[in-house]
Amino acid sequence: MRAHRNRPTIYTVAMHAGVSIATVSRALSGGSRVREETERRVVESSLKVGYRPNGAARALQRLRHGSIGVVFPNLSRPYYAGVLMGVEEAANRLGLSVLIAGTQGRPGPEQLVLDLTSKVDGLVVFGRTVPDEMIAELRRQGTPTVLLARPRVDGEDTVRSENRASARALAAHLLEHGHRSIAFIGDTRSSPDCAERWSGFLAAHHEAGLVGPAWPELSALLETEGYQVALRLLAEGDRPRALFCANDDIAAGAYTAARELKLRVPGDVAITGWDDVPTARYFSPPLTTVRQPLAELGVRAAELLQARVEGDEGEPVNALLPTEIVFRASCGCRVRRRPRGGASS
Amino acid sequence: MRAHRNRPTIYTVAMHAGVSIATVSRALSGGSRVREETERRVVESSLKVGYRPNGAARALQRLRHGSIGVVFPNLSRPYYAGVLMGVEEAANRLGLSVLIAGTQGRPGPEQLVLDLTSKVDGLVVFGRTVPDEMIAELRRQGTPTVLLARPRVDGEDTVRSENRASARALAAHLLEHGHRSIAFIGDTRSSPDCAERWSGFLAAHHEAGLVGPAWPELSALLETEGYQVALRLLAEGDRPRALFCANDDIAAGAYTAARELKLRVPGDVAITGWDDVPTARYFSPPLTTVRQPLAELGVRAAELLQARVEGDEGEPVNALLPTEIVFRASCGCRVRRRPRGGASS
DNA sequence: GCCGCGAATGTAAAGGCTTACATGGGAACC
DNA sequence: GGTTCCCATGTAAGCCTTTACATTCGCGGC
Numbered sequence: 001m002r003a004h005r006n007r008p009t010i011y012t013v014a015m016h017a018g019v020s021i022a023t024v025s026r027a028l029s030g031g032s033r034v035r036e037e038t039e040r041r042v043v044e045s046s047l048k049v050g051y052r053p054n055g056a057a058r059a060l061q062r063l064r065h066g067s068i069g070v071v072f073p074n075l076s077r078p079y080y081a082g083v084l085m086g087v088e089e090a091a092n093r094l095g096l097s098v099l100i101a102g103t104q105g106r107p108g109p110e111q112l113v114l115d116l117t118s119k120v121d122g123l124v125v126f127g128r129t130v131p132d133e134m135i136a137e138l139r140r141q142g143t144p145t146v147l148l149a150r151p152r153v154d155g156e157d158t159v160r161s162e163n164r165a166s167a168r169a170l171a172a173h174l175l176e177h178g179h180r181s182i183a184f185i186g187d188t189r190s191s192p193d194c195a196e197r198w199s200g201f202l203a204a205h206h207e208a209g210l211v212g213p214a215w216p217e218l219s220a221l222l223e224t225e226g227y228q229v230a231l232r233l234l235a236e237g238d239r240p241r242a243l244f245c246a247n248d249d250i251a252a253g254a255y256t257a258a259r260e261l262k263l264r265v266p267g268d269v270a271i272t273g274w275d276d277v278p279t280a281r282y283f284s285p286p287l288t289t290v291r292q293p294l295a296e297l298g299v300r301a302a303e304l305l306q307a308r309v310e311g312d313e314g315e316p317v318n319a320l321l322p323t324e325i326v327f328r329a330s331c332g333c334r335v336r337r338r339p340r341g342g343a344s345s
Numbered sequence: 346m347r348a349h350r351n352r353p354t355i356y357t358v359a360m361h362a363g364v365s366i367a368t369v370s371r372a373l374s375g376g377s378r379v380r381e382e383t384e385r386r387v388v389e390s391s392l393k394v395g396y397r398p399n400g401a402a403r404a405l406q407r408l409r410h411g412s413i414g415v416v417f418p419n420l421s422r423p424y425y426a427g428v429l430m431g432v433e434e435a436a437n438r439l440g441l442s443v444l445i446a447g448t449q450g451r452p453g454p455e456q457l458v459l460d461l462t463s464k465v466d467g468l469v470v471f472g473r474t475v476p477d478e479m480i481a482e483l484r485r486q487g488t489p490t491v492l493l494a495r496p497r498v499d500g501e502d503t504v505r506s507e508n509r510a511s512a513r514a515l516a517a518h519l520l521e522h523g524h525r526s527i528a529f530i531g532d533t534r535s536s537p538d539c540a541e542r543w544s545g546f547l548a549a550h551h552e553a554g555l556v557g558p559a560w561p562e563l564s565a566l567l568e569t570e571g572y573q574v575a576l577r578l579l580a581e582g583d584r585p586r587a588l589f590c591a592n593d594d595i596a597a598g599a600y601t602a603a604r605e606l607k608l609r610v611p612g613d614v615a616i617t618g619w620d621d622v623p624t625a626r627y628f629s630p631p632l633t634t635v636r637q638p639l640a641e642l643g644v645r646a647a648e649l650l651q652a653r654v655e656g657d658e659g660e661p662v663n664a665l666l667p668t669e670i671v672f673r674a675s676c677g678c679r680v681r682r683r684p685r686g687g688a689s690s
Numbered sequence: 691g692c693c694g695c696g697a698a699t700g701t702a703a704a705g706g707c708t709t710a711c712a713t714g715g716g717a718a719c720c
Numbered sequence: 721g722g723t724t725c726c727c728a729t730g731t732a733a734g735c736c737t738t739t740a741c742a743t744t745c746g747c748g749g750c
Contacts (some may be wrong), residue, residue, distance in 0.1 A: 007487050009736060020700045025738060032739095035698060050486045055463035056410060057736030059401035060705050067444070067464070075426035076623070085420050088447050092457070097464055099412070099442050102433050112437070119400035119412070119442055141395045142352050223623070252627045259629065278421070278568070279624045282597045284604065354706055365730045370708060377709095380728060402706035405735045 017045035067097040069120040074104040086298020144308035167200025177332040179242035181214035186246020226253025248273035266332040286328035362390035412442040414465040419449040431643020489653035512545025522677040524587035526559035531591020571598025593618035611677040631673035
């Protein structure tokens with residue numbers, strides 16, 4: 001059997017069509033001068049023998065892999081998956097392939113990333129997956145890199161979505177609803193995005209004439225942690241009237257805690273999230289949250305990277321994409337329409 | 346500047362260390378005989394000049410790309426993302442890279458897949474992303490392929506998770522709860538998995554001595570569709586007492602419909618899902634659903650593929666991974682413990 | 691009828707790496 | 721001290737493409 005040994009090469013096709021390998025190459029890829037009849041014969045032969053060009057040989061000759069790498073922690077949250085899809089879509093459009101590397105729970109992300117650089121023309125690096133020194137090393141090596149949702153590193157291209165302004169607006173919105181004591185739940189230390197949201201949260205308080213929020217930030221990142229933190233918080237006698245959760249997972253945990261304590265949302269406690277995960281509109285009540293342009297983040301990163309690979313030597317870019325607050329019911333707003341806006345015939 | 350022109354090659358390192366390229370190659374990759382001091386010198390030089398081997402050249406020489414490709418529709422549902430993470434994890438462990446290709450909303454998935462074959466040693470192909478003819482073409486080309494969650498194609502390796510038995514057990518469970526009229530919501534035509542679940546659903550009815558279910562299968566795949574179908578169904582006078590939803594998204598839509606009609610779950614209508622998405626436990630009431638071993642599916646596929654790439658010529662494998670029903674409250678079961686089982690200290 | 695020219699095709703080199711084979715030099719042995 | 725052997729290292733071929741340059745062929749112009 002040995003089904004997949006000895007894949008046909010350009011020589012196989014050349015022999016089959018009775019021409020030289022140069023002609024085969026020209027007929028198949030180049031639009032260059034080949035007699036029409038020859039071209040037809042070559043194409044036929046290549047189909048007959050089942051020829052596929054060898055990407056490695058091609059890459060070696062062209063001095064370009066035609067691939068980019070994406071480094072992310074994991075895909076368990078829709079956030080990374082959404083951005084990755086954006087990268088993939090744009091890369092495909094640009095004729096590039098996408099290699100992926102998940103760092104979470106992996107020993108030595110450094111080595112993982114270094115290995116990747118052998119096979120790609122450039123790298124999209126997410127958040128805090130690799131330390132700053134690694135970024136520096138990539139630059140030293142000459143691997144173009146775009147940082148995604150990561151605080152700026154000097155001289156590197158960065159694509160992020162807006163955090164501070166939306167957080168400020170959302171916190172202000174909660175204050176306007178009359179919720180004077182709001183707790184912020186999120187991990188500002190490990191997530192730079194969270195840190196910016198916290199900063200906007202603080203700003204809203206100052207602008208409202210408050211010295212500061214009623215609670216310090218409370219560390220959480222996952223649903224479980226959100227549940228635990230919220231449970232502790234809401235069980236207190238002097239509990240907060242609103243929970244500003246740094247992502248929707250945390251908010252989901254907070255919902256559970258509230259339900260368990262028989263607190264109504266938003267009547268007894270308002271809750272907001274961040275990310276607008278697909279299920280957010282199906283929370284009960286529907287979750288007020290902030291939508292990030294996930295795919296767009298990925299697209300921008302891919303396009304930027306491609307430009308660098310092509311030799312663009314312009315100033316480092318720092319793209320900041322706008323976010324959008326999605327007002328639903330959990331903040332205290334009246335729900336204006338049904339989740340799916342069923343057509344009223 | 347021209348930051349990333351002329352990456353250092355093995356010649357650069359050789360010159361810097363004052364040895365031949367063969368010695369560099371041996372010192373860096375082979376564990377073969379190189380004097381210890383020479384090795385140290387080479388490693389130092391390679392670090393100094395920022396050398397990274399060129400993957401294309403290496404692949405060309407080794408006649409192996411060291412990469413596998415994964416073809417999936419999209420990553421918007423946790424299902425694909427979860428399996429992809431499994432593939433990635435296993436591939437990494439096996440020293441392989443992973444290339445991705447999303448087909449959804451892409452014109453000509455055929456071309457996409459063919460292009461991929463230039464850069465990979467083998468392919469993991471999801472569900473109904475590409476037609477059977479494409480699978481045949483891949484075989485003809487000699488690209489090892491593993492099918493994932495796709496009905497068997499003659500002679501091809503397949504990895505799937507169990508559907509029929511769990512669906513039968515779950516339907517039987519609903520019948521035991523006393524829900525005699527159950528509607529199945531899912532698209533059996535476009536999703537082979539759904540078709541199997543429908544088959545198990547039917548079997549449970551027959552075993553319970555019923556001629557058949559009270560409703561024919563009702564086509565839906567997304568949340569929106571689930572909402573619409575459920576709304577129509579539950580508004581009828583003689584409405585079903587249980588909804589067997591073919592995935593959790595549909596179930597989420599059904600929840601919304603029920604809430605809108607002021608029907609209690611599971612009191613007025615029981616609802617079950619499939620997939621156990623992360624938020625399922627946070628539905629209100631928590632959703633009874635079926636958990637698939639997502640990562641494990643990916644791991645098995647990657648390992649199987651690797652074996653084929655390595656030349657394993659054994660009989661086609663048809664792996665069937667077990668699923669697990671997760672009983673929560675939406676089917677009518679009493680909730681035994683709180684979602685997070687808070688320690689009762 | 692010969693020259694020159696352009697179109698079509700062929701020849702060969704280069705791209706970076708691994709490795710079979712060749713080489714050289716020192717240690718061990720007699 | 722010479723021979724042998726082995727270890728460390730070097731030389732060069734080959735993996736498959738693309739493409740610059742060379743070659744061939746046919747045809748028009750004189």
